[in-house]
Amino acid sequence: MSSLDSxxxxxxxxxxxxxxxxxxxxxxxxxxxxxxxxDETTLAEIAEAAEVAPRTIFAYFDSKEDILFSEESExxxxxxxxxxxxxxxTTTVDALREFVGCMKSPDEDDKLRKKxxxxxxxxxxxxxxxxxxxxxxxxxxxxxxLGTDADDIRALLIAASMTAAFESVSDQFxxxxxxxxxxxxxxxxxxxxxxxxxxxGGLEAMQRG
Amino acid sequence: MSSLDSxxxxxxxxxxxxxxxxxxxxxxxxxxxxxxxxDETTLAEIAEAAEVAPRTIFAYFDSKEDILFSEESExxxxxxxxxxxxxxxTTTVDALREFVGCMKSPDEDDKLRKKxxxxxxxxxxxxxxxxxxxxxxxxxxxxxxLGTDADDIRALLIAASMTAAFESVSDQFxxxxxxxxxxxxxxxxxxxxxxxxxxxGGLEAMQRG
DNA sequence: TAGCAACTTTGCAGGCGCTGCATTTATATA
DNA sequence: TATATAAATGCAGCGCCTGCAAAGTTGCTA
Numbered sequence: 465m466s467s468l469d470s471x472x473x474x475x476x477x478x479x480x481x482x483x484x485x486x487x488x489x490x491x492x493x494x495x496x497x498x499x500x501x502x503d504e505t506t507l508a509e510i511a512e513a514a515e516v517a518p519r520t521i522f523a524y525f526d527s528k529e530d531i532l533f534s535e536e537s538e539x540x541x542x543x544x545x546x547x548x549x550x551x552x553x554t555t556t557v558d559a560l561r562e563f564v565g566c567m568k569s570p571d572e573d574d575k576l577r578k579k580x581x582x583x584x585x586x587x588x589x590x591x592x593x594x595x596x597x598x599x600x601x602x603x604x605x606x607x608x609x610l611g612t613d614a615d616d617i618r619a620l621l622i623a624a625s626m627t628a629a630f631e632s633v634s635d636q637f638x639x640x641x642x643x644x645x646x647x648x649x650x651x652x653x654x655x656x657x658x659x660x661x662x663x664x665g666g667l668e669a670m671q672r673g
Numbered sequence: 674m675s676s677l678d679s680x681x682x683x684x685x686x687x688x689x690x691x692x693x694x695x696x697x698x699x700x701x702x703x704x705x706x707x708x709x710x711x712d713e714t715t716l717a718e719i720a721e722a723a724e725v726a727p728r729t730i731f732a733y734f735d736s737k738e739d740i741l742f743s744e745e746s747e748x749x750x751x752x753x754x755x756x757x758x759x760x761x762x763t764t765t766v767d768a769l770r771e772f773v774g775c776m777k778s779p780d781e782d783d784k785l786r787k788k789x790x791x792x793x794x795x796x797x798x799x800x801x802x803x804x805x806x807x808x809x810x811x812x813x814x815x816x817x818x819l820g821t822d823a824d825d826i827r828a829l830l831i832a833a834s835m836t837a838a839f840e841s842v843s844d845q846f847x848x849x850x851x852x853x854x855x856x857x858x859x860x861x862x863x864x865x866x867x868x869x870x871x872x873x874g875g876l877e878a879m880q881r882g
Numbered sequence: 883t884a885g886c887a888a889c890t891t892t893g894c895a896g897g898c899g900c901t902g903c904a905t906t907t908a909t910a911t912a
Numbered sequence: 913t914a915t916a917t918a919a920a921t922g923c924a925g926c927g928c929c930t931g932c933a934a935a936g937t938t939g940c941t942a
Contacts (some may be wrong), residue, residue: 657882666872694891
């Protein structure tokens with residue numbers, strides 16, 4: 465171990481270059497999607513703009529779609545991690561609250577991505593499909609909280625409501641850019657708490673019913 | 674009007690043949706998907722089995738995916754129609770209740786379709802995406818009931834909950850085949866009513882909160 | 883019933899996304 | 913510097929999908 469001292473070349477030139485190439489491709493693609501449309505941009509053109517061979521793109525992304533969505537998907541993975549590794553005693557709802565609390569507001573690229581997606585119905589559908597992955601994830605986590613199966617109607621309802629709340633919050637984060645008032649974390653939390661009231665009341669009513 | 678009497682050749686041979694061809698293609702495709710897998714079945718093979726030219730398939734279906742999903746989509750269209758044309762005074766919830774009440778249990782082809790979809794993660798995602806279309810539809814309808822915007826959190830929550838309920842019911846309709854007890858309309862209605870209790874209680878709690 | 887108009891089916895050429903495989907080029911290590 | 917490892921590329925090819933024009937059907941009417 466004496467060989468690795470103060471300087472830490474742990475992440476060699478290789479890794480750095482890879483990271484850089486990946487980002488170059490993603491940025492080039494995003495720019496072109498925004499400028500000319502998703503369908504109108506070919507992988508060959510992206511490759512040219514990123515100064516790589518078309519074949520190389522597939523060393524970094526699974527598909528054209530993935531170039532656009534992979535970054536956003538990181539988000540979901542992070543949430544998944546938080547749900548899996550949450551401390552004993554904390555609930556799914558707590559984890560989601562914490563997650564929303566830590567959400568960063570969208571940067572320029574996020575906005576561009578959203579713009580590209582919103583300009584293309586097929587992409588909107590694909591985005592929905594990705595977001596929909598959230599629901600079974602939450603449902604499972606909630607079922608654990610409740611000590612029931614994942615197909616328990618209560619778990620499903622809670623998961624669906626929380627997903628809706630989450631979607632609503634992220635939508636508003638974006639819509640805020642285009643004219644609306646700025647959406648703060650407090651605002652997001654307020655919505656989340658409304659949803660919590662809704663859930664509490666709903667579950668109690670089910671118990672009684 | 675004297676010319677069109679008892680016999681009604683309204684639907685000519687042409688229309689009938691078209692309908693028949695469409696069905697032939699759909700059935701051939703479904704059989705092959707079930708037998709060999711969706712990805713493993715090419716359009717050329719489907720065309721051969723259906724005894725049409727490959728190019729002809731696209732006269733009837735928008736895409737390979739559409740061959741599998743178009744029939745199921747009819748379902749959603751019907752629901753949409755019911756929501757749009759529902760009598761004044763009846764709510765979205767009423768319309769959904771009626772719809773679930775009229776749902777026919779799945780036939781052999783429905784089951785085969787489900788099997789094909791469940792065997793392929795990508796298809797499952799696409800199915801989710803299609804079902805997700807239901808939610809904004811319901812949301813809009815509910816917002817009308819409530820006299821609010823479609824992005825009102827209450828409308829979103831109700832829509833999400835109802836969608837979850839609907840999904841749960843149709844899932845159970847299918848799962849019932851594979852070992853579980855048969856799921857009756859009464860059972861479905863019971864779930865729906867539970868969800869209604871949940872909604873009522875939740876909305877009241879939000880009001881108070 | 884012959885012939886015309888409208889419609890359906892088909893073939894052809896080609897674009898695009900994506901993949902496997904082999905080769906070349908660049909980086910890391912001994 | 914030589915060698916092992918890994919990334920980038922080129923190439924050939926499959927499969928989905930499209931536009932377009934030709935060929936084949938069907939339905940109506942003179």
